[in-house]
Amino acid sequence: MKSKVKILTWAAAGLVLLSGCIKEIDPQTSNVTIDQANNAPGAFVNFVSAITNSLAGSFTYSKSKQHPYDFGYPSFFLMRDVMGQDIALEDKGNEWYTTWYACGVGLGPQYAVSQYPWTYYYGWIKSCNIVISMAGENPDGERMVGSGIAYAMRAMFYMDIARMFAQKSYAMDKMAETVPLVLETTGLEALAKNPRATNEVMWAQILSDLDKAEERLQDYRRSDVYTPDLSVVYGLKARAYLTMEDWAKAEEYAKLAQAGYSVMDERQFTDRSTGFNTPNGSWMFGLIYKDTDENVLANDGDSSWGSQMILEISSTGCGYAANYGTPKRIDKHLYETIPATDFRKNSFVDFAIDGYKDNDQEKAIEALSAYSDEPKGLLTTASSTGSKAVGGLCVKFRPKGGVHDNQYQAYVVAVPMMRVEEMKLIEAEAAGMQNEGRGIALLTDFAKTRDPQFVYGQHKDETYGSSYATSFQNEVWWQRRVELWGEGFATFDIKRLDKAVIRSYPGTNHPLGMRWNKDLYTTNTGNIHPDWMDLCIIQTETNYNTACTNNPTPVRPQGDSPEYKW
Secondary structure (H helix, E strand, O other): OOOEOOOOOOOOOOOOOOOOOOOOOOOOOOOOEHHHHHHOOOHHHHHHHHHHHOOEOOOOOOOOOOOOOOOEHHHHHHHHHOOOOOEEOOOOOOOOOHHHHHOOHHHOOOOHHHHHHHHHHHHHHHHHHHHHHHHOOOOOOHHHHHHHHHHHHHHHHHHHHHHHHOOOOOOOOOOOEEEEOOOOOOOHHHHHHOOEEEHHHHHHHHHHHHHHHHHHOOOOOOOOOOOOOHHHHHHHHHHHHHHHOOHHHHHHHHHHHOOOOOOOOHHHHHOOOOOOOOOOOOEEEEEEOOOOOHHHHHHHHOOOHHHHHOOOOHHHOOOOOOOOOOOOEEOHHHHHHOOOOOHHHHHEOOHHHHHOOOOOHHHHHHHHOOOOOOHHHHHHHHHOOOOOOOOOEEOOOOOHHHOOOOHHHHOOOEEEEEEHHHHHHHHHHHHHOOOHHHHHHHHHHHHOOOOOOOOOOOOOOOOOOOOOOOHHHHHHHHHHHHHOOOOOOHHHHHHHHOOOEEOOOOOOOOOOOOOOEEOOOOOOOOOOOOHHHOOOOOHHHHHHOOOOOOOOOOOOOOOOOOOOOO
């Protein structure tokens, strides 16, 4: 009897991520069999490559090429980050991330956006399951390495969606439900009654996968950062143990993960040609957009990460961030808490420039020259927005090679998925939760690489309504918010540390109608974070998988909140 590659969930059953690898199908089931896959020349290597190659570049959710958030893994960075307060969006009709920012019924199970994570993540998991099945129980050679990559990636994908869908983190409630587990051994018949795994079951599976990946990638030497190696496995373990609050192991693996990497200095962080678009010594894992990608070539490149995050191409007339009025800005309060001596502040345009840009444009252009080789372009970007402001505009993510007049070149960028700076901060937090003095020392050492005048204790009182995190953790959280801004960690940290969201305060740059201080004054300690961060499962899954429960449809706050006084 032929061994079949198992379909994933009902909602993702028809998804195909591979192009041109396998043409032959089983005529009775329309599924590729393991025998067919194994017999195809070069098939195993192609299947392994498909896992990471499918992270970016193509339209996975819809082939219409008209969905500007259908550009792969980095799109989820923005979906998660705009649900908090650290990114302020414009009140503009063509802001494609408004559904996540506005956080209402549109995130419910009957709406299309809830299909995105289901389609993408279970499609990626399916690719991992295929490789694991093909490798078998006792692989060697390329199959040993390939299955190690598949186990690492499957762990990463489940780690993401476990945190996206669980209503409480592992440390708060081991029995809280995450998502259904679908492994290489899961039969099609089981999918109709496949309950959501508890945190306890899910994280045990994640650690099991990472143990296998660690074993199988011991001797693997990769040629670039676009494929996970042993250091990435260590980094994923550090993330897992951080979430589980196993502080000793989180510290251990975060420290192991750092070997061979170096923290970015000011020049690398703010480089106008390579800043956050080209791997350097701090990048542990990343993905890349290519000049042949659909996301770059189709729709004027507007369905791409670059269109959403790269400002400095205003002369092309294209790009949602640069020209269509929907840049992603830093929250004004967060910006104001960054000392002038911290070079990370230079990734965001000073709000003070708005005080004179309308009356003295030459002075504004001179001031904007401190941020970009295209200062007039930043004024063009601002003029297309509803607010007309330059303050808070992000220049962290630079156009490839400093190209300002061709989006097809500017958008061919790499995007970091794991940096050594994250590991430094995990190590510091984990150490401090065992011995606060040791953690403060590690955090101070890291912070001084960004701000030589750093003094510990400036951010310990930014509790955001929660007493769950310690004052030391609040300090680490602030560093994470500034260091990792726009890289997809905001929702994960808000849920892990059980924080409220504060958007309404004097001088806020969040638009009217979305200035909420959600759950700031709740007495429900242990579940303060906003309910919209607990994503709903698409209704087609719960319709056909009768054992699968769902999260409540989030309710958008009614009206702006009274201003919070910091």
